[in-house]
Ligand code: SF4
Ligand code: SF4
């Protein structure tokens with residue numbers, strides 16, 4: 001490697017880094033957790049079963065709009081009734097696209113999966129680097145559209161939580177542990193969605209005169225505060241969505257029974 | 263309490279060099295720059311080191327300490343075990359001149375390429391006015407001391423010398439963002455930021471933010487907002503249509 005830190009004019013120091021701390025730990029953890037999530041989500045999305053345990057619908061399958069949707073799960077009808085595969089595949093592209101183009105996830109996977117760079121001041125293994133200027137990475141610039149689509153999905157998930165205040169026979173005024181699981185998940189998803197950098201931009205960041213738009217300025221201040229914890233919400237909502245799905249799966253297979261509060 | 267500190271310091275110039283071992287007597291409460299100064303005073307009189315304020319304000323003493331880009335004057339010895347060897351090298355992204363001193367002209371060339379503040383005509387009384395909320399926004403960016411540690415750590419140029427002509431670097435994205443958010447500025451630098459300055463090369467991996475001694479949230483508050491502004495200008499048909507129909511945002515593109 002004659003480019004980069006070993007380029008001719010620079011101080012001649014062998015080794016790609018002189019860091020002695022455990023810089024590899026954080027990308028390694030990211031790699032393992034994200035990979036585990038991808039494996040789990042792929043299995044669950046393609047399986048096409050055990051996603052509905054009345055009254056709970058797994059967030060991976062919401063809204064359920066395909067031909068295969070089981071009785072009681074298709075709250076918005078079946079507009080994709082021509083779609084012969086698992087109904088999760090119709091809808092999952094939206095949250096997937098949202099997270100793939102998320103500024104925080106980009107940082108995390110560029111580091112952990114692409115090693116570009118693996119950690120700060122640790123030389124990356126690639127001999128060429130062009131950043132996000134070309135296809136396909138230039139598509140990252142469409143993050144705001146994924147945000148808007150995902151916000152609609154978050155609305156649907158919120159509606160699911162309301163529906164979860166029913167019992168298995170769809171009578172209102174009940175609540176179980178599953179309701180709580182879905183509720184926590186949807187709160188985290190909203191925190192993740194609203195703390196998004198594109199949201200921060202659209203809500204007020206794009207202005208040049210804060211003083212001329214006091215309401216948007218206030219909203220921007222508020223989103224900015226959430227935005228500081230965006231990475232935390234990215235992780236927490238990733239866990240919560242998988243756990244919510246797992247809970248429904250376990251109920252649906254009969255492995256556990258729901259704890260009913262009232 | 264004095265103790266003996268083991269140090270490895272890079273000595274050499276553009277023709278070559280090596281890490282050299284030293285043992286330096288230091289006091290508790292000192293910083294790495296103190297140790298370097300004592301080394302220079304007692305053992306290595308010809309050691310080249312750049313510094314000025316010893317207060318983290320001039321941005322001269324940038325170096326890499328145990329492989330991490332840091333200011334020598336702001337790195338406390340107390341952050342390390344007394345038995346630990348502290349390795350100090352020059353910044354590894356810029357051409358070395360001698361020992362710990364590098365040639366940072368790259369950054370000044372990039373500064374020159376950035377069109378400067380272009381305010382519109384003043385108010386009738388000859389003054390220009392800004393509201394406090396608009397002033398506050400850019401204040402964070404003006405804390406920059408131009409230490410160029412962010413430029414040093416950025417993998418776009420650190421790991422790819424060939425990218426230097428096409429990439430201005432985080433310190434200047436900060437400036438682009440500051441100007442683009444400035445209510446009195448009349449230039450539109452968004453296309454320039456994406457084109458000539460290479461904003462699209464940044465993959466927001468945040469190392470610049472990690473090393474900034476002024477704790478400027480370079481990535482979150484400057485680079486990402488600037489990327490979003492570039493999307494407004496170049497990749498968002500809705501914003502484009504809006505700006506055509508309502509004839510908003512009539513800045514002059516530079
Ligand atoms: S966030 Fe962008 S500018 Fe900052 S170090 Fe990373 S690639 Fe460079
Ligand atoms: S932005 Fe921070 S790291 Fe970069 S030059 Fe300014 S003070 Fe130094």
Ligand code: FES
Pocket residue numbers: 098101102103104105143147192193195196197198199230
């Ligand atoms: S969702 Fe992470 S930045 Fe938009």
Ligand code: FES
Pocket residue numbers: 313314315316317318319320321322323324333334335336
């Ligand atoms: S000597 Fe001025 S910043 Fe360190």
